[in-house]
Amino acid sequence: MSSSKRGAFIVIEGLDRSGKSTQASLLHNRLQDLQDAGATTPKVVLLKFPDRTTAIGKMIDAYLRSESELDDHAIHLLFSANRWELASTITAHLAQGTIVLADRYAFSGIAFSARKGLPYEWCRAPEVGLPAPDLTLFFNISPEVAAARGGYGLERYEKEEVQKGVRQVFDKIGRAVQEEGEGKWVEIDAGKNKEEVAEELWKAVEPLASGVKGSVSKLWE
Ligand code: FDM
Ligand code: MG
Secondary structure, X not given: XXXXXXXXXXXXXXXXXXXXXHHHHXXXXXXXXXXXXXXXXXXXXXXXXXXXXXXXXXXXHHHHOOOOOOOHHHHHHHHHHHHHHHHXXXXXXXXXXXXXXXXXXXXXXXXXXXXXXXXXXXXXHHHOOOEOOOEXXXXXXXXXXXXXXXXOOOOOOOOHHHHHHHHHHHHHHHHHHHHHOOOEEEEEEOOOOHHHXXXXXXXXXXXXXXXXXXXXXXXXX
């Protein structure tokens, strides 16, 4: 890797049951294999938001499993704080040339809270200044197809009616990200089979795999 390049920050977003986590892990393996094979690909780390292992993450986990109740504003800020507690780690990895993959990020934060009726701008505010992704891969799947994939689990937002509302906010976020130039937003047709989705993903990721130029931008700043 040339010293003028840093690692790429790649985010995977989408609805529940769209195959995000499966594909994030396949992509992680693929990038790691390339590196093992001696290619010029930098190291790669895979993060998952919410990160349920931290103290804040444990509060989020209890909320999602309906073991606790929290005001909508309070849980929104906890999700955001859970990203901020990893922000400097993300930036440090990128500076060292490591690719950072994130399974969900700030866009999920806005989509799930705005769906409940919290103002969009209020939801976006705590995310302003986070490390900005170079590329966001939005896994597009109809809520009906997602629901047919073995059904939703038992967590708080795993209901068709919630997913439909979230999808509408995601559409708005995707347009805003593109218009405001907050990194690239690429839609992935997640209704296809696993291999096809992996190939579509790889086409979008490969140009960034050997590193990107310029410093890490800050989201909406
Ligand atoms: N979620 C996720 C939010 O409501 N806000 C956020 O900021 C993030 C990152 O948490 F329903 C929601 C999305 C999902 C739930 O996510 C748990 P996973 O990916 O199923 O663990
Ligand atoms: Mg889930």
